[in-house]
């Protein structure tokens with residue numbers, strides 16, 4: 001039977017979850033599921049759920065747990081028998097419990113990035129609204145200032161990336177994430193990674209994943 005590996009990345013807004021997940025997915029050939037991506041997709045589709053979701057995401061509020069689990073769990077159910085990586089889900093204890101009832105994670109990486117770094121990054125972040133492509137004027141700037149590389153359309157900055165909104169998002173993140181991290185710590189699968197630069201954190205995450213994925217099935221993998 002195939003060896004399976006299931007991992008999740010947690011971290012505050014701007015901690016680099018998306019950037020790191022894309023690197024992991026590419027390097028380790030894992031399916032990559034981003035809660036933010038699926039939320040934006042449902043908003044763009046303008047479904048009943050999308051309209052509801054928009055009212056939360058636009059105000060940078062957490063989407064209710066029952067909406068999130070309904071959005072994410074069916075996608076994971078379709079991936080039974082495959083290895084995957086979750087970005088931004090679970091974020092609350094209720095989401096973590098719902099996920100646990102479907103399957104057991106092998107590894108959870110928590111990104112621990114100082115507030116000042118997050119503030120600097122997000123105030124420099126610009127996005128292409130239609131596709132969700134993200135740029136950072138210092139780290140990964142667009143080829144033409146203010147324009148999306150693929151469509152050439154204008155980039156925008158989210159209101160919730162401005163400093164006053166960011167501080168309250170980060171406080172809220174800490175409160176909600178703590179019991180989730182406690183749960184994964186008690187299961188022995190939580191690895192916290194601290195740093196200010198994705199390029200410096202990446203080698204550590206790369207070795208961690210390599211070590212976990214090369215363990216014997218009885219040590220690291222489930223076969224479901």
Ligand code: G5P
Nearest residue numbers: 013014015016017018019035036061063088136139197198
């Ligand atoms: P998202 O889309 O999951 P957030 O707010 O959790 O949104 P965000 O802001 O997208 O996460 P990230 O993925 O952690 O951040 O980080 P990133 O986008 O890779 O990097 C941030 C910026 O820093 C980018 O510009 C990047 O280029 C740059 N960068 C990365 N590394 C470096 C570096 O080393 N140096 C520098 N200088 N720059 C760097 O969710 C959106 C909304 O959906 C809802 C919430 O409302 C959320 O706000 N939501 C949920 N609600 C409830 N439950 C859930 N499970 C939910 N999931 C999403």
